[in-house]
Amino acid sequence: MSQRKEKITNINTISANIDATKDVSFDNAKTCSDNKTLLIKSNLDELYAEPKCELNYRSPYELLVAVILSAQCTDKRVNIVCSELFKKYNTPQSMLTLTQEELEKKIHSCGFYHNKAKNILSMSKQLINEYGGQVPESLDKLQRLAGVGRKTANVVYSEAFKGNAIAVDTHVLRVSNRLGLCKTDNPLKCEQALMSTFDEKDWGKLHLQLVHFGRYICKAQKPQCENCKLSSICDYYVHIRHNI
Ligand code: SF4
Numbered sequence: 001m002s003q004r005k006e007k008i009t010n011i012n013t014i015s016a017n018i019d020a021t022k023d024v025s026f027d028n029a030k031t032c033s034d035n036k037t038l039l040i041k042s043n044l045d046e047l048y049a050e051p052k053c054e055l056n057y058r059s060p061y062e063l064l065v066a067v068i069l070s071a072q073c074t075d076k077r078v079n080i081v082c083s084e085l086f087k088k089y090n091t092p093q094s095m096l097t098l099t100q101e102e103l104e105k106k107i108h109s110c111g112f113y114h115n116k117a118k119n120i121l122s123m124s125k126q127l128i129n130e131y132g133g134q135v136p137e138s139l140d141k142l143q144r145l146a147g148v149g150r151k152t153a154n155v156v157y158s159e160a161f162k163g164n165a166i167a168v169d170t171h172v173l174r175v176s177n178r179l180g181l182c183k184t185d186n187p188l189k190c191e192q193a194l195m196s197t198f199d200e201k202d203w204g205k206l207h208l209q210l211v212h213f214g215r216y217i218c219k220a221q222k223p224q225c226e227n228c229k230l231s232s233i234c235d236y237y238v239h240i241r242h243n244i
Pocket residue numbers: 178179217218219223224225226228229230231234235236237
C-alpha cells in the first residue's frame with residue numbers, strides 16, 4: 001500500500017469512530033472537481049508562491065513548544081513570549097530546570113498557561129526519556145507526546161521535517177468548507193478530503209497557503225469576497241449572492 005493510501009486508510013479508521021452528526025454531508029471524500037481543484041491550487045500558488053510558517057523557531061523543539069503555545073493564541077503573541085523564553089530555555093533539558101509555576105509565569109499571556117506549562121514539561125521529559133532529547137520525526141511518535149494532538153503533530157512533521165501532512169486549524173477548516181473542498185466541521189474529515197483532493201507532495205505547502213488565505217483574505221468575520229479570484233467557484237460566495 002502506498003504511503004498516501006496508508007495515511008488515508010488510517011484517517012478513515014479514526015474518522016469512523018467520530019460522531020459525524022454535525023456533518024452537512026460527507027458521502028465522498030473527494031467533493032471537488034478537478035478543474036476547481038486546479039483553479040484553487042493555481043490561485044493559491046499565485047498568492048503565496050513560497051508560504052512561510054509565521055511562528056519563529058530555530059529547531060524542531062522550539063517549533064514544538066511554539067505550536068503547543070499557539071492553541072487559542074495568536075502567532076504574534078507566541079513569538080513575543082518565545083523570544084524571551086528561548087533565550088535560556090530552548091532544549092528539553094533546560095526547560096526542565098523550570099518548575100511548573102515558573103514556566104506558567106513565563107507563558108501566562110498565551111492563555112491556558114496551566115495546561116500548556118504542564119504539557120510542555122511532560123513532553124520535554126518524554127523527549128529525554130524516550131528519544132534522547134530529540135523531537136521524533138515520525139507522525140505517530142509525535143502524536144504520542146503530551147499536549148500534541150493531530151494538528152500539532154502535522155504542523156511539526158511538515159514544517160520541521162518536511163514531511164507530507166496537512167494540518168487542519170480553524171483557518172483551513174473554514175476556507176475548505178467555504179470553497180466546497182469539504183462539507184464538515186470535523187477537522188479529521190476535512191484533512192481526509194484535502195488529502196484525497198490534492199497531490200501528496202503539495203500537502204505541507206497547501207496547509208500554509210490556506211492558513212495565510214484564511215488569515216488575510218477569507219477572514220472569519222469579513223471575507224474579502226469582492227477582491228477574491230476564487231469567488232466564481234466558491235460555494236459560500238454563491239450562496240451569499242443568491243440570498244442578497
Ligand atoms: S469568495 Fe469570499 S468566502 Fe469565498 S474563498 Fe473568496 S474570500 Fe472566501
